[in-house]
Amino acid sequence: MSLELLLPLCTFAAISSITPGPNNTMILASGLNYGFVRSLPHLFGITCGFTFMIFATGLGLHTVFEQVPMLQTILKYGGAIYLLWLAWKLAHAAPMSGEQTSLSKPMGFWSAAAFQWINPKAWVMSLSALTTYLPEGFKVADVALLAGVFGLIGIFCVGSWAMFGVAMRRLLQDPRSVRIFNVAMALALVATLYPMLA
Template identity: 55%
Template sequence: MSLFPANWADIPLASLPLLGPLALFALVSSITPGPNNVMLASSGLNFGFRRSLPHLLGVNLGFSLMIFLVGIGLGSVFQQTPGLYTVLKYAGAAYLLYLAWKIANSGPMEEGETRGKPFTFLQAAAFQWINPKAWVMAVGVVATYTPQNGFFANLVIATLVCGIVNLPSIGIWVTFGTALRRVLHRPAAIRAFNIGMALLLVASLYPVALELLR
């Protein structure tokens, strides 16, 4: 079976009813707390919305690219070489712990320029490949919402839908963090917020921790 449809009109109409559930899945998955959203909220507080835009766009486009690449076969690489996925997963967990430590030790707003820098576009895009939640979302989209008949066209549509829904969903977290800049003026309050975000980031690793305990 070819991934490419012989004719774009051959895309089955039966796949269209999946667009609504797919959009809902993308919304719920994108807007709920996870490593990306915790880091975006922290970036919004410490650096503001404008300086966090490369981070925001890197997450959105990096995740969309991840869905597409997983769909066209990258996931099968990990099926054939499970050890590679295991290494990537635990390396990602270690990196998340490092990021949590960095967030917890972030300075107040006026120190943001000297004590740290927001993620760049490429850093945020690359981060998706070691983000456990991003992997779960990408595999879920490909396995559940991408019909096999006319697969490539459906994969492109699913990637576009997820990208469109994801951007405003994660943008809310940057906006939330930025809005807190007007409320949290005291260094102690900012430090408490950053520590809270760091703890949420650590808590997002609970699936990896449970696997280690088994």
């Protein structure tokens, strides 16, 4: 991949990774509710899952969707239903005491990694990057580099949302504020469905 393609790719990866979406909304809520260290498996799951998704799609998985368009519809609406369920859970989550926080679990590595496959924003980012930034006659190394750029940049961008959640944790001390925050994040999660369903 040439430098002329690599620099715009890095910019695209940073902008698309830092903007609001299901992953960033959920990791923000995780940072608030569980802290940064306990949110790390969630963060690494997002990054590794998305990096693998780009790599697999770049190596030809996208052709499956071209041959079986119904799969795209199933993923689209299945992902929407799952996001609505996550939003409902988040909106109805009662503010936790210190003991409850230590007993409950944030989203784990494998759940966060698997979530990428039904995350509408992840599909848009992945397919946009592959169709725009892979050179003609690309090789496996080009796909690996593209996926690696997203993985490296993504961990810092998504991680910044977790840190923002931790910072908000210091501000939102009372249970009512945490409850309002969780409901606001649930609504933001539902709002991420609009571009996909509109």
